[in-house]
Amino acid sequence: MFRxxxxxxxxxxxxxxxxxxxxxxxxxxxxxGGLGNIGAEFKKRGCSVTxxxxxxxxxxxxxxRLVCEGxxxxxxxxxxxGVDSEEDILSYLNSQFSDGCWFAKEYxxxxxxxxxxxxxxxxxVWLKIKxxxxxxxxxxxxxxxxxxxxxxxxxxxxxxxxxxxxxxxxWDRKSLKEFSFEWYxxxxxxxxxxxxxxxxxxxxxxxxxxxxxxxxxxxxxxYSRYYHLPETLAKFEEVSIDSNSKCGQPxxxxxxxxxxxxxxxxxxxMELINSVHWERLVVQYADGAHICLNELxxxxxxxxxxxxxxxxxxxxxxxxxxxxxxxxxxxxxx
Ligand SMILES: C[S@@+](CC[C@H](N)C(=O)[O-])C[C@H]1O[C@@H](n2cnc3c(N)ncnc32)[C@H](O)[C@@H]1O
Numbered sequence: 265m266f267r268x269x270x271x272x273x274x275x276x277x278x279x280x281x282x283x284x285x286x287x288x289x290x291x292x293x294x295x296x297g298g299l300g301n302i303g304a305e306f307k308k309r310g311c312s313v314t315x316x317x318x319x320x321x322x323x324x325x326x327x328x329r330l331v332c333e334g335x336x337x338x339x340x341x342x343x344x345x346g347v348d349s350e351e352d353i354l355s356y357l358n359s360q361f362s363d364g365c366w367f368a369k370e371y372x373x374x375x376x377x378x379x380x381x382x383x384x385x386x387x388x389v390w391l392k393i394k395x396x397x398x399x400x401x402x403x404x405x406x407x408x409x410x411x412x413x414x415x416x417x418x419x420x421x422x423x424x425x426x427x428x429x430x431x432x433x434x435w436d437r438k439s440l441k442e443f444s445f446e447w448y449x450x451x452x453x454x455x456x457x458x459x460x461x462x463x464x465x466x467x468x469x470x471x472x473x474x475x476x477x478x479x480x481x482x483x484x485x486x487y488s489r490y491y492h493l494p495e496t497l498a499k500f501e502e503v504s505i506d507s508n509s510k511c512g513q514p515x516x517x518x519x520x521x522x523x524x525x526x527x528x529x530x531x532x533x534m535e536l537i538n539s540v541h542w543e544r545l546v547v548q549y550a551d552g553a554h555i556c557l558n559e560l561x562x563x564x565x566x567x568x569x570x571x572x573x574x575x576x577x578x579x580x581x582x583x584x585x586x587x588x589x590x591x592x593x594x595x596x597x598x
Contacts, residue, residue, distance in 0.1 A: 266299060266325070266419045267426045269490065272479060272548065273301045274578040275591055280305035282573050282593055283475055283546040289455075290474040295464035295536060296527065300326035300450070302477060302548075307454035311475075314458040316467050318520045318527075319487060321415055321498035323461040327408035328450045330457030335447060336409050340401040350447070357445045360388035366502045371493065374505075375512050377423055377431045382443040386418050389445050394500045408459075413448040415494045427490040430511050463523060465532065469539040476542035481528040482553035488518035528554045534563060545596040550577070550589050557592060568598040 265273065279302060284290060289310040294303040297315030299322055306313045307330055315326045338353055345356055367387030371377040378386060393410045396402045423431050423439035460467050488495060492513050496503055503514040526532050537545060545567060549560060564570055573593040
C-alpha cells in the first residue's frame with residue numbers, strides 16, 4: 265500500500281469501533297481523509313462517509329474506497345482499444361514504454377527516483393491515462409481508479425525512503441523490481457460515500473453529520489512538497505521542473521502548504537468543530553505533535569462529555585523501520 269505520512273492504516277479498525285460505539289449506519293465526515301483508511305473502515309460498518317482532502321492524489325484513493333462500488337468497466341476504453349476485459353487493459357498498459365518521455369527524463373535520467381526501465385513504463389502508462397482523459401474515454405470513477413492504481417503500483421518500485429522529498433543514493437532493493445501496473449484493490453463494500461477535493465472547513469461548514477472525525481496534520485511537514493510527484497501525476501500536469509531542485513519540485517511550487525500548516529493549528533480545528541453540526545466528535549491525535557495534548561483536551565472538553573482512549577499505533581514507515589507511538593482518541597458527545 266502507498267506509504268503516507270500520518271496514515272492510520274494500523275489503527276483504523278480499533279478507532280472505527282471506538283467512534284461508532286452506540287451508533288448504527290451513521291453519517292460520518294472524515295475531514296482530513298488522507299488515503300481514506302479510516303473512511304473505509306466506517307464504510308465497511310455501514311456508514312455513509314464524506315471525506316475531504318486538499319490534495320488531488322489522496323482524493324483519488326478516497327474516491328476508489330468511498331465512492332466506487334467495484335472495478336469500473338472501462339467500456340469506452342475497451343471499445344477504443346478493441347479489447348474485451350479489464351485484464352486486457354492491464355496487459356495493454358503493461359506493454360507501454362516511453363523512454364524519451366518527460367517523466368523518464370526528470371525522474372530517472374536527471375534524478376534517481378526510478379530505474380530508467382521502470383520510469384519509461386510508468387511515464388508511458390501515465391501518458392495513456394492522460395490521453396484517455398483528454399479523449400473523454402473515461403468517467404470520474406475510471407479516472408480515479410486508474411490514477412490510484414498507477415500511484416500505488418509506482419510507489420512499490422520508488423527508490424525512496426517513503427516520500428518524494430528525496431531519492432536514495434544507491435538503488436533500494438524494491439526499486440530494482442520490475443514495475444507492473446496492477447489494479448488498486450481498495451474498493452470497500454458499503455453505502456456509497458463522497459470524496460471531496462478541497463478545504464475541510466470550506467466544504468463541511470453548516471453540514472450535518474452524526475459523527476465528525478478529525479485526523480489533522482500533526483506538524484509542519486508540508487504534504488504538497490513531500491508528495492509533489494504523485495500530486496503532479498494526479499493532476500495530469502506535465503509541469504516544468506526546477507532544475508535546481510534535487511527532488512524535482514515543479515518550478516511553480518504548490519500553494520496549498522500554507523493551508524495545510526494552518527489546519528494543524530488549534531484555531532482552525534476549533535472553527536471547524538464549531539461550523540459543522542455533529543452529535544459526536546472524534547479526534548485522533550499523537551504524542552509530541554504540534555498542539556499540546558493538555559491544551560487540546562481542555563479545548564475539546566468544553567464541547568461536551570469527553571472520554572479519552574489511548575491506543576498503540578505504528579508510526580511512519582521508512583527504510584529504518586516503524587516507530588511505536590501512542591495515539592489519543594478523544595470522543596466528545598454533545
Ligand atoms: C494525518 S493526514 C490524514 C491521514 C488519514 N487519516 C489516513 O489514514 O490516510 C492529514 C491529511 O489532511 C490533509 N489536509 C491538510 N489540510 C487540510 C485541509 N485544510 N482540508 C482538508 N484536508 C487537509 C492532508 O493533505 C493530509 O492528507
